[in-house]
Amino acid sequence: xxxxxxxxxxxxxxxxxxxxxxxxxxxxxxxxxxxxxxxxxxxxxxxxxxxxxxxxxxxxxxxxxxxxxxxxxxxxxxxxxxxxxxxxxxxxxxxxxxxxxxxxxxxxxxxxxxxxxxxxxxxxxxxxxxxxxxxxxxxxxxxxxxxxxxxxxxxxxxxxxxxxxxxxxxxxxxxxxxxxxxxxxxxxxxxxxxxxxxxxxxxxxxxxxxxxxxxxxxxxxxxxxxxxxx
Amino acid sequence: xxxxxxxxxxxxxxxxxxxxxxxxxxxxxxxxxxxxxxxxxxxxxxxxxxxxxxxxxxxxxxxxxxxxxxxxxxxxxxxxxxxxxxxxxxxxxxxxxxxxxxxxxxxxxxxxxxxxxxxx
Numbered sequence: 425x426x427x428x429x430x431x432x433x434x435x436x437x438x439x440x441x442x443x444x445x446x447x448x449x450x451x452x453x454x455x456x457x458x459x460x461x462x463x464x465x466x467x468x469x470x471x472x473x474x475x476x477x478x479x480x481x482x483x484x485x486x487x488x489x490x491x492x493x494x495x496x497x498x499x500x501x502x503x504x505x506x507x508x509x510x511x512x513x514x515x516x517x518x519x520x521x522x523x524x525x526x527x528x529x530x531x532x533x534x535x536x537x538x539x540x541x542x543x544x545x546x547x548x549x550x551x552x553x554x555x556x557x558x559x560x561x562x563x564x565x566x567x568x569x570x571x572x573x574x575x576x577x578x579x580x581x582x583x584x585x586x587x588x589x590x591x592x593x594x595x596x597x598x599x600x601x602x603x604x605x606x607x608x609x610x611x612x613x614x615x616x617x618x619x620x621x622x623x624x625x626x627x628x629x630x631x632x633x634x635x636x637x638x639x640x641x642x643x644x645x646x647x648x649x650x651x652x653x654x
Numbered sequence: 655x656x657x658x659x660x661x662x663x664x665x666x667x668x669x670x671x672x673x674x675x676x677x678x679x680x681x682x683x684x685x686x687x688x689x690x691x692x693x694x695x696x697x698x699x700x701x702x703x704x705x706x707x708x709x710x711x712x713x714x715x716x717x718x719x720x721x722x723x724x725x726x727x728x729x730x731x732x733x734x735x736x737x738x739x740x741x742x743x744x745x746x747x748x749x750x751x752x753x754x755x756x757x758x759x760x761x762x763x764x765x766x767x768x769x770x771x772x773x774x
Contacts, residue, residue, distance in 0.1 A: 466722055484726075495683075496664045497717055499668055517765075521764040541745065544734065554746060563684075573724055612757060
């Protein structure tokens with residue numbers, strides 16, 4: 425039985441999709457970012473693989489077909505970016521300045537704290553892209569020689585912090601206008617933060633979505649330049 | 655047929671991204687080159703939004719499930735991080751709060767400066 429599951433062509437893919445569908449229903453029911461479907465489904469799958477003694481390599485091979493979609497799907501982020509860009513042209517200087525400052529701050533603070541805490545170099549490289557959206561962060565982590573698994577988990581945690589602490593941080597730091605709030609959510613906590621920004625106001629959500637793509641591009645450019653010095 | 659044509663354009667840009675990745679000696683993912691090229695094509699009206707939107711929305715809806723296998727792969731590197739777990743979480747929390755504050759405040763500062771000029 426276990427042998428059959430390990431060698432089946434569709435078991436891994438079916439498992440991933442079914443468990444994710446359940447996790448998605450669970451989040452819609454309880455409406456808390458803590459039950460992030462990606463985290464819940466990954467945890468359940470890890471548990472099942474360990475309990476059923478199915479090798480991780482077999483699961484990875486079964487899901488390989490999905491990784492094929494990553495590049496085309498990421499390219500499609502350009503479509504909504506272009507539409508938002510047209511609508512938000514007026515706010516561009518503030519958005520660009522905020523995103524640039526945020527990206528420099530994110531990369532700089534991760535680098536400094538990792539050096540201070542003697543974090544392993546490969547783990548540090550995996551944490552660097554943690555504020556950008558998973559598709560870009562994961563690809564960038566792979567380019568830099570990081571561990572993509574650590575990056576995806578760090579990215580999801582980061583998104584949830586922005587989602588949950590964002591509204592409080594806005595009040596504490598007196599980030600009052602809709603544009604600046606959107607820049608903060610998008611730059612610091614990508615798509616997961618953007619889902620909270622949309623709740624605050626439509627404009628904040630749109631700016632957040634614009635900022636997250638811009639932050640992804642800026643992070644890649646900056647890291648490609650900095651990588652040679654690390 | 656419409657869907658097929660849209661997929662053609664998107665896959666073509668994926669391929670162009672790969673070509674850039676192979677030719678340009680920077681550690682930038684092929685998907686970023688493809689995205690920037692797509693953005694340029696949209697801005698220059700070489701590609702219209704309607705020509706890629708349906709297939710694009712469909713592909714983007716796939717995103718979360720594309721990340722399941724990479725996250726499950728945490729099994730493979732668990733030994734590398736289990737001793738540093740608390741430190742890593744603290745680093746993630748501190749840097750995220752910093753990034754949130756800095757990006758928001760800088761955007762607000764620049765936005766206000768511009769607003770003042772408009773008053774003059």
